[in-house]
Amino acid sequence: MQHQHAPAGQHAHDHAPAGWAMAAKATLHCLTGCAVGEILGMVIGTALGWHNVPTMVLAIALAFVFGYSLTLRGVLRAGLGFRAAVKVALAADTLSIAVMELIDNGVIALVPGAMDAHLSEGLFWGTLAFSLAMAFLVTTPVNRWMIGRGKGHAVVHQYH
Template sequence: MQHEAHASHAHHHETAATSSWAMAVRATLHCLTGCAIGEVLGMVIGTALGWGTVSTLILAIVLAFFFGYALTLRGVLKAGVGLRAALKVALAADTLSIAVMELVDNGVIVLWPGAMDAELTDPLFWWVLAIALAVAFVLTTPVNKWMIGRGKGHAVVHRHHG
C-alpha cells in the first residue's frame, strides 16, 4: 500500500516536471528549428524563382513540416526505435506544434504590408521573417505546454529516450 502511494506521488512529480514551461520552451525551440529551416528555405526558393504568394507559402509550409518531422525522426531513430514507430512518434509529437507555428508565422508574413513583395536583398524580407518566427515561438509555447501536460506532443518523444 505504501509503495503504491509512493509510486502515485512520484508519477505526480514526473507529470508536473515534464509539463514545465522549460520543457515546453525546449519542445518549441526544437519545432522552431525545423520550421525555420523549412520556412526560410521555402521563402528563399519561392522568392528567388519569382513565384506568387500562394506557391511560395505552400512550399515554405511543406518544407517546414518536412524538416520539423525530420529532426524528430532523427532523434527517435537514434534511440533505436524502428522507422514505422518513429514516424508515428514524429507525427504525434509535432503535427499540432508545427501547424500552429506555421499558421502564426505565415499569418504574420501575409498580413505585414509589403512583406510578400519584398525581394531577398530587401531587409524587410528578413526582418519580417525573423519577427514572424519569434511571434510563432511565443504563441506555440503554451500549446506545447498544454500538450506535454496531457502526455502528448514532445512527451511522446521523451518516452523513447533514455
C-alpha cells in the first residue's frame, strides 16, 4: 500500500483553502434564490392578507425551494440524474440557505415596524435590502469554511 506524502504540516487528505471569491460567488448564488423566495413569499402572503408568521413561513419555504432550484438547474444541465442532482443540491445549499434565512429573518424581526410594513413602503424594501446584505456578510465565511473542506458548493463545482 502506498501512502501519499504531503508537505510538512499538511495532511494528504486536507482540501486546499477556499478563496473568498469562490465563497462570495456561492453565497451570491444562494442569495439570489433566497431573495426570490423571500420576496415572492411576502408578496403572496400580503396579497392573501396573511399575518406575519404564515407569511414568513411561506417566504422561508420558497427561499429554500428557489435556492435548491438554482443548483438543481446547473447540475442537471451538467448531465447528472435527478436523484443525484437533488442530493448534490441538498448537500451544497442546506447550511448556506439556513444561515442566510436565519440572519435575514432575524434582522427583519428586530427592525421596529418592519414586520408590519407593506410592500409599498420604503421601510419594507429598505429592511429587506439591509437584511439580505447582512445575511450575505454572515453566510460568506460559512461557505468559505465549507468549500475549504470539500463540502457545500465545492460539491457542485465537481459538475461544472
